Amino acid sequence: MKLNELTLTTDYLDLDPLFFHEVAPTPLKKPHLISFNPDAADLIDLDIDSADDPELVPVLNGSHLLKGSRPFAMCYAGHQFGHYVPRLGDGRAINLGRAQGWGLQLKGAGVTRYSRQGDGRAVLRSSIREYLMSEAMHALGIPTTRALALIGSDEDVPRERWEKGAIVLRLSPTWVRFGSFEYFAQQEKTHPHLETLAELAIAEAYPELIGKKDRFFLMYEQVVQRTAALLAQWQSVGFNHGVMNTDNMSIAGVTIDYGPYAFLDDYDFDYICNHTDHEGRYSFGNQPPVAYWNLNQLKRALAPIISMDRMQEVLETFGPLYSDAYLKIMFTKLGLHTYTADDEPLLKGLMEIMQKHTIDYTLFFRQLSHYDGDRKSILALTPIPSKPLVLWLDSYDKRLERELLSHKERSEKMLTTNPNYVLKNYMLQEAITQAEQGDFSGVNDLLKIAQAPFDEHSHLERFAGATPVQAKNLKLSCSS
Numbered sequence: 001m002k003l004n005e006l007t008l009t010t011d012y013l014d015l016d017p018l019f020f021h022e023v024a025p026t027p028l029k030k031p032h033l034i035s036f037n038p039d040a041a042d043l044i045d046l047d048i049d050s051a052d053d054p055e056l057v058p059v060l061n062g063s064h065l066l067k068g069s070r071p072f073a074m075c076y077a078g079h080q081f082g083h084y085v086p087r088l089g090d091g092r093a094i095n096l097g098r099a100q101g102w103g104l105q106l107k108g109a110g111v112t113r114y115s116r117q118g119d120g121r122a123v124l125r126s127s128i129r130e131y132l133m134s135e136a137m138h139a140l141g142i143p144t145t146r147a148l149a150l151i152g153s154d155e156d157v158p159r160e161r162w163e164k165g166a167i168v169l170r171l172s173p174t175w176v177r178f179g180s181f182e183y184f185a186q187q188e189k190t191h192p193h194l195e196t197l198a199e200l201a202i203a204e205a206y207p208e209l210i211g212k213k214d215r216f217f218l219m220y221e222q223v224v225q226r227t228a229a230l231l232a233q234w235q236s237v238g239f240n241h242g243v244m245n246t247d248n249m250s251i252a253g254v255t256i257d258y259g260p261y262a263f264l265d266d267y268d269f270d271y272i273c274n275h276t277d278h279e280g281r282y283s284f285g286n287q288p289p290v291a292y293w294n295l296n297q298l299k300r301a302l303a304p305i306i307s308m309d310r311m312q313e314v315l316e317t318f319g320p321l322y323s324d325a326y327l328k329i330m331f332t333k334l335g336l337h338t339y340t341a342d343d344e345p346l347l348k349g350l351m352e353i354m355q356k357h358t359i360d361y362t363l364f365f366r367q368l369s370h371y372d373g374d375r376k377s378i379l380a381l382t383p384i385p386s387k388p389l390v391l392w393l394d395s396y397d398k399r400l401e402r403e404l405l406s407h408k409e410r411s412e413k414m415l416t417t418n419p420n421y422v423l424k425n426y427m428l429q430e431a432i433t434q435a436e437q438g439d440f441s442g443v444n445d446l447l448k449i450a451q452a453p454f455d456e457h458s459h460l461e462r463f464a465g466a467t468p469v470q471a472k473n474l475k476l477s478c479s480s
């Protein structure tokens with residue numbers, strides 16, 4: 001359908017006014033379309049050629065409201081870097097309403113009651129990063145919010161330097177966060193709202209639980225399970241989120257709020273992408289325990305409506321669920337389809353070698369997918385010859401003898417598990433620099449590889465190589 005046929009619903013506004021602030025977006029000056037994503041359009045039954053729809057830019061800019069839309073910001077709290085903040089809320093995101101099971105939201109559309117000292121804006125740099133990364137994660141099979149389109153503008157926005165304002169229209173099954181429950185848990189008089197919020201979250205993210213007697217508990221169980229599976233996927237692909245505050249954790253178990261994230265260049269368990277994270281709370285290797293910590297905060301928030309003991313029991317399944325899921329993916333990445341616990345040392349040994357020998361994480365597994373006994377290209381991945389890697393390949397060869405698949409069959413499977421491309425920070429930075437000079441071809445090139453990461457794109461093959469030395473493992477600022 002066309003944009004002018006799309007009709008949104010706003011059930012969220014039937015909740016108590018404590019939940020939201022109805023607020024109109026503040027349009028940007030001289031907006032222009034940078035990129036449109038037909039895959040996301042399809043999700044909400046929008047024509048995939050809507051890039052040419054004259055209403056697209058005004059809709060993204062909030063100057064034209066879709067049928068049924070009543071824009072609003074949501075109220076939530078959250079633990080930021082371990083410290084409780086009693087009120088956060090959408091300070092620069094404005095919800096438009098829902099269509100086909102997706103909540104439409106503009107990020108960077110101006111101030112709301114929850115903006116605190118912020119200007120309600122998102123800059124071009126961070127909007128490009130969010131737009132591309134959510135599509136990249138989706139194509140890697142990782143649950144995430146999606147992005148319909150990105151606009152830029154002539155609006156000056158102050159950060160460390162002056163930048164231009166931009167807006168991404170993002171989609172999520174629900175925008176309810178762990179922090180949404182934390183907000184209503186802090187005072188006894190708001191506890192009845194926890195049930196209302198749980199009913200809404202179930203309707204949006206877990207419709208199969210609607211009407212079930214034990215639905216609140218089952219929702220918590222689902223959140224634990226989905227979050228464990230999500231973290232296993234993040235870790236296996238080398239994704240560092242960077243700001244795993246409880247307000248950035250989705251109740252639907254999908255990746256939300258892309259900020260100073262990074263894909264690992266060289267494998268580094270201790271890598272910290274967020275330069276304000278001095279303690280490394282949100283380092284790559286710390287993500288699974290942080291997810292557990294966050295689920296524990298959610299448990300505490302839900303205590304007035306669900307038995308603590310039962311939630312605790314479920315929470316304790318997080319570790320085993322995470323480990324099982326992680327090992328399953330990692331053995332698939334290694335091309336082992338008949339793995340047992342006896343294979344764990346093989347994986348552990350490899351990760352230790354990667355950690356010590358500065359090996360590009362994505363490239364290693366991609367090269368291994370082509371491995372047929374000729375070691376040259378794999379051994380070339382370390383800057384100096386690595387004896388441990390030779391020994392590891394000896395054990396790998398031996399282990400492969402017990403696999404039933406042929407080299408060719410194994411390779412074919414591995415090539416659909418180990419991506420040729422992930423969006424590394426240096427690639428994003430290159431596209432951002434071009435975009436800041438008015439050339440958006442880099443953004444749209446990256447969208448292509450983001451959406452087909454297992455393919456080989458001949459004119460973009462340079463992005464399948466190792467990260468240039470000077471651009472490895474950068475840290476990024478949170479200010480966006």
Ligand code: AMP
Nearest residue numbers: 088089090091092115118119120121257
């Ligand atoms: P984040 O860590 O980016 O998810 O943001 C944490 C909180 O700060 C959320 O409540 C955001 O809405 C708010 N926030 C971040 N940047 C801005 C901004 N430029 N203007 C207003 N609020 C913001």
Ligand code: MG
Nearest residue numbers: 247248256257
């Ligand atoms: Mg956030």
